[in-house]
Amino acid sequence: MNQKGFDKDQAKLVSKPLFAWIAFSNRCNLNCTHCQRPLLKRQGVLIPTDMSWEVFGKLESDVFPYLKRIQFGGNNFGEQLFAANWDRFFERISQFGLKITVVTNGTLLSSERIKRMVDAGVEFNFSLEGITAKSFETVRGYPFDKFLDIVRETCREKNRKAEKGSKVNLGFTASYDNIGEILDLLRMADQLGVDRVTIPHFIPWEESQRQQSLAVHKELANQIFRKAEQLGRELNLKVDLPRPFRTDNPQENADLPEEKSSKEIIPCYHPWQSVSINEKGDVTPCCAAGEILGNLARLNFAQIWGGFKYKKLRETVNSERPLRFCQNCPLRGIEVGSSESIALWNDEDILLAGIGHGRKVSSPVLYKVRNNISKTRWGRRLLPHVIEFYRRYWAFTAMYLWDNGLAVLQRTQLRLARFKNGFHP
Numbered sequence: 061m062n063q064k065g066f067d068k069d070q071a072k073l074v075s076k077p078l079f080a081w082i083a084f085s086n087r088c089n090l091n092c093t094h095c096q097r098p099l100l101k102r103q104g105v106l107i108p109t110d111m112s113w114e115v116f117g118k119l120e121s122d123v124f125p126y127l128k129r130i131q132f133g134g135n136n137f138g139e140q141l142f143a144a145n146w147d148r149f150f151e152r153i154s155q156f157g158l159k160i161t162v163v164t165n166g167t168l169l170s171s172e173r174i175k176r177m178v179d180a181g182v183e184f185n186f187s188l189e190g191i192t193a194k195s196f197e198t199v200r201g202y203p204f205d206k207f208l209d210i211v212r213e214t215c216r217e218k219n220r221k222a223e224k225g226s227k228v229n230l231g232f233t234a235s236y237d238n239i240g241e242i243l244d245l246l247r248m249a250d251q252l253g254v255d256r257v258t259i260p261h262f263i264p265w266e267e268s269q270r271q272q273s274l275a276v277h278k279e280l281a282n283q284i285f286r287k288a289e290q291l292g293r294e295l296n297l298k299v300d301l302p303r304p305f306r307t308d309n310p311q312e313n314a315d316l317p318e319e320k321s322s323k324e325i326i327p328c329y330h331p332w333q334s335v336s337i338n339e340k341g342d343v344t345p346c347c348a349a350g351e352i353l354g355n356l357a358r359l360n361f362a363q364i365w366g367g368f369k370y371k372k373l374r375e376t377v378n379s380e381r382p383l384r385f386c387q388n389c390p391l392r393g394i395e396v397g398s399s400e401s402i403a404l405w406n407d408e409d410i411l412l413a414g415i416g417h418g419r420k421v422s423s424p425v426l427y428k429v430r431n432n433i434s435k436t437r438w439g440r441r442l443l444p445h446v447i448e449f450y451r452r453y454w455a456f457t458a459m460y461l462w463d464n465g466l467a468v469l470q471r472t473q474l475r476l477a478r479f480k481n482g483f484h485p
C-alpha cells in the first residue's frame with residue numbers, strides 16, 4: 061500500500077478485508093490450566109455463546125466473498141470445533157475456495173471431519189503444551205495418546221491427498237515447566253511428518269503464574285531457542301521461535317538487531333486489509349486489539365467497515381498519535397497471514413501485560429474490584445453483561461475522548477510553560 065493509503069481522505073477508502081480471524085464459539089470442551097478461559101469463567105465475565113445464523117448470513121454475504129484467507133481460533137478463548145453449527149458452517153464456507161486455517165485442541169476431530177477438512181485444503185494448527193502423557197495431561201486434561209492418534213490420522217490423510225494442499229502444524233505454548241521438552245518436541249514432529257512447529261510464549265494471566273513466563277528466565281530461554289533453531293535446520297523442519305530476549309549479558313545481545321526507537325512508526329495495514337469477528341458478531345480490527353468497532357447483529361458489515369470508529373482508526377493508526385490500543389502494538393509491520401504472532405515477541409511489557417506489567421493503570425486493582433463484585437449473586441449475574449455493554453458501546457468512544465482530552469491538556473501545559481518562560485510564538 062502506498063503512502064496515499066494513510067491520507068485522511070483515504071480513511072473512507074473502498075478496500076475490503078482480505079484476511080479474517082473468525083470465532084464461531086467461545087465455549088470449550090477442555091479446561092486447560094494455562095488458558096485464560098477458565099479464569100474468565102471463574103471471574104464470571106464469560107457469556108458462553110455460539111455464532112447465530114443471522115450473523116453467519118452477514119459474513120456469507122458481506123465478508124467471505126472478499127477474503128483470501130480465514131483463520132478460525134486465536135481471536136478468542138474457545139474451541140471452534142465445539143460450535144453447535146461447525147459442520148454446517150464449514151460446509152458453506154468451503155464453497156468460497158478460501159485458504160482456511162484452524163487453531164484447535166484437536167480432540168473433536170472425528171475421522172469424518174478430518175476427511176472433509178483435508179478435502180477443503182485446511183491448515184490444521186494443533187495446540188499442545190507437553191509431549192509426555194504427564195506434561196500434556198496436566199495442562200489439557202485429555203489423554204495424550206488419543207491426541208497423538210488424531211494428529212497421526214490427520215497427517216496420514218493430508219499425505220494421502222497431497223494435491224489438496226492441506227498442512228498439519230503443531231503450536232507448543234512454551235513456559236518454564238515445559239521448555240525442557242522443546243528439542244524432543246521437534247524430534248517428535250519430524251517423526252509424525254508435520255509441516256511446521258510454532259513455539260509461542262506462554263502469557264500469564266494471574267500473578268501466581270509469573271514464574272512460568274520465559275520473560276523471567278531469559279538466558280535459559282535464549283539458550284534453548286538457539287538449540288531448537290539448530291535442530292530445526294538439521295531436521296529440515298520449519299520452526300517458528302520467539303525472538304531472543306535482550307539479557308544482562310552484552311555478549312548475548314551482540315547478535316540481536318538494534319532495538320527500535322520508540323519514535324519510529326512501523327506502519328500497520330490491518331485496518332485496510334484484515335478484520336477479526338467473534339461469535340457474537342463483534343468486529344475488532346485484528347486479533348491483538350479487543351476494541352469493538354461494531355456488532356454484526358445490529359449493523360451490516362459495510363456500515364461498520366466504513367463507520368466512524370474505523371474512520372478514526374484509519375486516520376490515526378499511522379500518525380504520530382495513534383489510538384491508545386494501537387501504540388506499541390506487536391502486529392505492526394506484520395503481513396496479513398504471516399506466521400508471526402504476538403506471542404513470538406520478546407517484549408517483556410507485552411508478555412507480562414496480563415499481570416499488569418508496563419501498564420499505567422494497575423490491573424490487579426481492577427481485578428480485585430471485579431472479583432469482589434462477582435462474589436455477590438447479583439454481581440455475578442450482571443457483571444458479564446455490564447462489561448459487554450461497556451465494551452460494545454462505550455469503550456471506544458471513552459478512549460477516544462480521553463486520548464484527545466489528554467492531548468489538549470498536554471498542548472495547554474506546553475503553551476503555559478512557554479508563556480511563563482517568556483516565549484511568545
Ligand SMILES: C[S@@+](CC[C@H](N)C(=O)[O-])C[C@H]1O[C@@H](n2cnc3c(N)ncnc32)[C@H](O)[C@@H]1O
Binds near residue numbers: 133265
Ligand atoms: C485460546 S486457544 C483457542 C483454540 C483452541 N481451543 C486450542 O486450544 O488450540 C488458542 C491458542 O492459545 C494458546 N493459549 C491459551 N492460553 C494461553 C496463554 N496463557 N498464553 C499463551 N498462549 C495461550 C493455546 O494453547 C492455543 O494454542
Ligand code: SF4
Binds near residue numbers: 089091092138
Ligand atoms: S482447549 Fe483451547 S480454548 Fe479450550 S481451555 Fe484449552 S487452550 Fe483454552
